[in-house]
Amino acid sequence: MDEKLLKPYDPKTTEKRIYKLWEESGFFNPDNLPDKREKTFTIMMPPPNVTGVLHMGHALMITLEDIMIRYKRMQGFKTLWLPGTDHAAIATQSKVEKEIQKKEGKSRYDLGREEILKRINEFAKESHDTIISQIKVMGASCDWSREAFTLDKKRNLAVNTIFKKMYDDGLIYRGNRIVNWDPKGQTTISDDEIVYEERNAKLYTFKYSKDFPIFISTSRPETKVGDVAVAVHPDDKRYTEFVGKEYDLEFCEIPIHIKIIADKEVDPEFGTGALGVTPAHSMIDWEMAERHDLLRPQVINEYAKMSVGGEKLLGKKTTEAREVIVEWLRSQDLLEKEEEIKQNIATAERTGGIIEPLPKLQWFIDVNKPIKERNNKSLKDLMREPFEKDEIKIIPEYFSKTYFHWIENLRDWCISRQIWYGHRIPVWYKGEEIVVGENPGSGWREDEDTLDTWFSSGLWTFSTLGWPEKTKDLTTFHPTDVLETGYEILFFWVARMVLMSEYALGEIPFKNVFLHGTVRDAKGQKMSKSLNNGIDPLEIAEKFGADAGRMALIVGTAPGTDSKISEEKIKGYKNFANKIWNATRFVLENTKDFNIPETPSYDEEDKKSDEELKIFIKEITKEMDEYKFHLVSEKLYHYFWHTFADIIIERSKRKILENKNGDSAKALLYTHLTTLLKALHPFIPFVTEEIWSILQKENKNLLMVEKWPSY
């Protein structure tokens, strides 16, 4: 009897040792796996942001992916799970900037590009190392020899290559358009990086001047100094007589020229049914101005301050300017109505800054342009079709609707960012000339901007395999099998990977998308720093063992649904690990002098149990293939505890003691234990591997490469 078995199971001393054993075996790397393996199974790990440490959401991700990989590895697949980290451009830069501001009182402009990048790289390196060690603690059986970073040399080559290709195909263009400007972060952001917050606001109804015939409503009077038109619905009888007329006015001491136009975009039911058109500070108005060939004067600058007007307005913050203009309207008796309304205000996800729509010269990806090489399909088509044709399946399936809905509303993707940490836009300027790609030589100026972090993340399934080089890995492992990630980045990431892979390779990036939900605290609240209700996966592993944490995360957590985690729940699975440990002790004590026959002869009831086990394994194998890990884990727990331990072990005591069909009982104990250990291994790899090593004293095979039971 192994001495370790005489004491309760201790995950703390065991798990580190076992992980080392796995790493040294080389089996994380598909090239080193035993036997000839033809079929591949590949997962690209969603690279965690190098902004800090891992949380329980990451732990769930790692657990799910490790379960899939270990299961397929045991089934004889050539399994590749490729790990990595994400530079997370804005998120990382703003985090480091905040720290520098706090500690040294300096901004990024005080330190300069080079110094800031140096600091961010240092931070990213540190953060990376923490993250990697956390992933290992969770028991992840990923191939560290292929680890990638979204901002390393190879990934930069992939980014530059695809940027040039898209530019040459006319899919990437530089244009002056309204963008989402974050005055706090001093950068543009994409539509998807906006979060709407409901706030109370005032809706003002007024006229520009006494002799202007139409009342308009707005919640942002300060933008009205940039108005060029008043738009009404073409069918709105109230205003028909005015359409086409033009007025020269003075609004808050600023001369403006207003044309009355008719446009179908106007909702006659809202407000007065007439809309003041501010092309430079509203997406819809900008489009309207394009249709009606109107001027687009900018009145607000990058710092959300007024860029026009005299003493009263120039340089004032928009909120102050609003007060000034409302006061002026009151004094001129032009203000007809003030109402309290609820308003969804656009804020930047990372900085919390209030978005100011501004016209800017930026780089965009055209999502509607037909691509010759792809049968004249647009990027939008390429993103939609694999799901329509069922080439890519989403689990749970109902998320497909959300996905399609997003595609419908998709506009051109603004990819340039005015931050320094990220892939530099590979464009060079000299006077009017533009060169995309390599530095053409001296006298050329490099674009100052960097790319949206999701641009490089979009390449993840194939940039990690060496693309644009034609590598063996690329042909072997792409398309990947499962993309497992949180539902909150379905648009950010999943859609962009489909876009990039379909465009660059003409194939899907993955066959299945498995979406997990948010891990919440025991009360159902999101874990956050401000609430201080976060649970650290490392602490859990320390206190209860990574196995217990994994089980607690997975049992009952159906795909796509949010789950709750508590120390109480985790403790229950620590007990489970110990239960397996103790059951093993019992089995070993009773079978030490017994040679397990290859085909045991069971008595009637043992035969029945043996058959039940086979049926059970069949059932859970089917469910494993259907990604129902939340069910399998629960069933295994229940089967081990309440069938194997409570019934079979208890029954065997009688038989062995009375020596009545004792051999039958012993054989049954042993086969049950070994079979269940194999089935449990993907879920709780550490304790099962440890027990396996005790059982297999003379035969040193690792459980991680044993065959998954099949009948």
Place this chain on the structure above:
RNA sequence: GCGCGGUUAGCUCAGUUGGUAGAGCAACCCGUUUACACCGGGAAGGUCAGGGGUUCGAGUCCCUUACCGCGCACCA
């Protein structure tokens, strides 16, 4: 406004193609016997949110209402 989820035992949640309602935790009673008190045995607990429909049969399919959560759009 459009869309997607949810509503099942005291709590947290599962529930495969429609076929007698499940688990964990908590609470209750009993128990120290070849592993395990990080334990065992036992019992209790549910009009499956409300209403309607399809069906021999509905937690499951369809319609509808209410409430909760989320996503998208938009309020000029």
